Amino acid sequence: MSVTSQHKLAENRPFDREAQYNAKRRAVIRSAAAAFRRRGYHNASMTEIAKSLGLTKAALYYYVKSKEEILFEAHIMVYDKMDELVKAVRGQGDTGLEKLQLLYGEFAHMLTRDGLALLTDIDSLNGENQETVLKRRGKIERAVTRLVEKGMADDSIKKADAKVTVFFLMGALNWLNVWYEAGGRISGDDIAQQFVAQMSVGVANPT
Amino acid sequence: MSVTSQHKLAENRPFDREAQYNAKRRAVIRSAAAAFRRRGYHNASMTEIAKSLGLTKAALYYYVKSKEEILFEAHIMVYDKMDELVKAVRGQGDTGLEKLQLLYGEFAHMLTRDGLALLTDIDSLNGENQETVLKRRGKIERAVTRLVEKGMADDSIKKADAKVTVFFLMGALNWLNVWYEAGGRISGDDIAQQFVAQMSVGVANPT
DNA sequence: AATAAATTTGACTCAAGAGTCAAATTTATA
DNA sequence: TATAAATTTGACTCTTGAGTCAAATTTATT
Structure with missing residues (x-):
């Protein structure tokens, strides 16, 4: 009996609780991120974020350390x-262009789905956090750049300054969050598909 | 004599002064805009903006009513x-594509020059101002959309959803401000040129 | 039902930054 | 040099919103 309860205490409950806690924490972050995207980091107050979750500001601080x-x-x-997504498409596609199409499509798709959005307010992060985020962004940009360069090497992509090309493409993605409202005239799938098409012809070598 | 001085008072000086005042006011706005772009609207304080002009915060309020x-x-x-720029290219170019190329190039060029930047913080404007800005943005988007549609009509531009095409193109422009630093590896002219090229092939009908 | 842990809250503190204003300073004019 | 207008400032006030904390409430366990 006492062993059983010990067991429950050590295995079942904690997992449950921890999972619960983590799920709620993620919900807080997602909900806040959506508010940041809609109204901007500084215009979205903690009180407001809390309210939209049916909580009080103080409760938020049970899940996070700071805004x-x-x-x-x-x-x-x-x-x-x-x-x-980078990892997921790694094996797929043959030419650089094909790989780029797959990845770009996944990106566009992700951004038109569930609240995931590229935030632009990086200046509101302190030095260390800011550096980390910039590093992560750089990593993504490099992954895309590699595909573009691969495409230039195998002649599926037109030769040009790879960096500018990548910025051009990433810019279009980032801007998506500004104008795209889920449930609008155009579906996320359509946009992803059209973005890929647009990107492709913009980049591909005429065959 | 008294007439002469009256005259001077009413004509010469005021003009000088007014011009001076206006020039300084514009300088304040330009300098602040640059700070907003670099650090974000809320992260750039009035004190900081004043200091970069060699002034005190209080002095700023001699030129503007509020942040x-x-x-x-x-x-x-x-x-x-x-x-x-829209007006400037109106007469020029033949096909929709040509017109679009001219305009897009001018846009890109403008953004890589003297601190002019598309700001994204629209949520920090009160209702009326916000509405005005959105209207102005809409006006530009419509002007671009018209060119795209003209191009689709005269077959210089591939048929697709004009709106999505325009957003794609404007996104790339907006993102420019995030990564482009004047005086970097690539000159503004080169970027403008490459953006036009990128845009063109992305949009043009294969001939 | 008693107890303990987890969760939430009301009522605070605190700091930062926008905006004000009377007084000081500068500039131009006669 | 005296004077009047334009410009700038130091020293404020006021608001907003992030963050804290002891106490209240809820949830799970025996």
């Missing part, structure tokens, strides 16, 4: 997802 | 310039 921590994690959440 | 007024006018300044 900045939320911003940081919101950034990281997106870059984690993007890293995943 | 928000600065943000508003900074936005308007850019849209005025863009309207000018």
Whole structure:
């Protein structure tokens, strides 16, 4: 009996609780990130974020250490997802162009889904966090740049300054969050598809 | 004599003074706009903006009514310039594509020159100002959309959803301000040129 | 039901930064 | 040099919003 309860205490409950806690914490970050995207980091107050979750500001601090921590994690959440996508398409596609098409499509798709958004407010992060986020962004940009360069090497992509090309493409993605409202006239899938098409012809070598 | 001095008072001096005042006011707005772009609207304090002009915060309020007024006018300044550019290319170019190339090049060029930057913080404007800015942005987007549609009609531009195409192109421009630092590896002219090229092939009908 | 842990809250403190204003300073004019 | 207008400032006030904390409430366990 006492052994059983010990067991429960040590295995079942803690897991449950921890999972609960983590889920709620993620919910806080997601919800806040959406508010940041809609209204901007500084215009979205903690009180407001709390209210939209049916909580009080004080309760938020049970899950996070500071507002900045939320911003940081919101950034990281997106870059984690993007890293995943980079990994996911790694084996696929043949030419550089094909690989780029797959990845770009995944990116566009991600951004038109569930609240995931590239945030631009990096200046509101303190030195260390800011550096980390910039590093992560750089990592993604480099992954894309590699595909572009591979495409230039195998002649599937037109030769040009790879960096500018990548910025051009990433710019379009970032801007997506500004104008795209889920449930609008155009579906996320359509946009992703059209972005890929647009990107492709803009970049591909005429065959 | 008294007439002469009256005259001077009424004609010469005031003009000088007014011009001086206006020039300084514009300088305040430009300098602040640059700070907003670099550090974000809320991270750039009035004190900081004043200091970079060799002034005191209080002095700023001799030229502007509020921080928000600065943000508003900074936005308007850019849209005025863009309207000018739209007008400037109106007569030129033959096909829709050619017109679009000219305009897009001018836009890119403007953004890589003297501190003019598309600001994204629109949520920090109060209702009326915000509405005005959104209207101005809409006006520009519509002007670009018209060119795209003209191009689709005369077959110089590939048929697709014009709106998405325009957002794609404007996104790349907006993102420019995030990564482009004047005096970097690539000159503004080169970027403008490459953006036009990128845009063109992305959009043009294969001939 | 008693107890302990987890969660939430009301009522605070504190700092930062926008905005004000009377007084000081500078500039131009006669 | 005297004077008046334009410009700038130091020293404020006021608001907003982040963050804290002891106490209240809820949830799970025996």
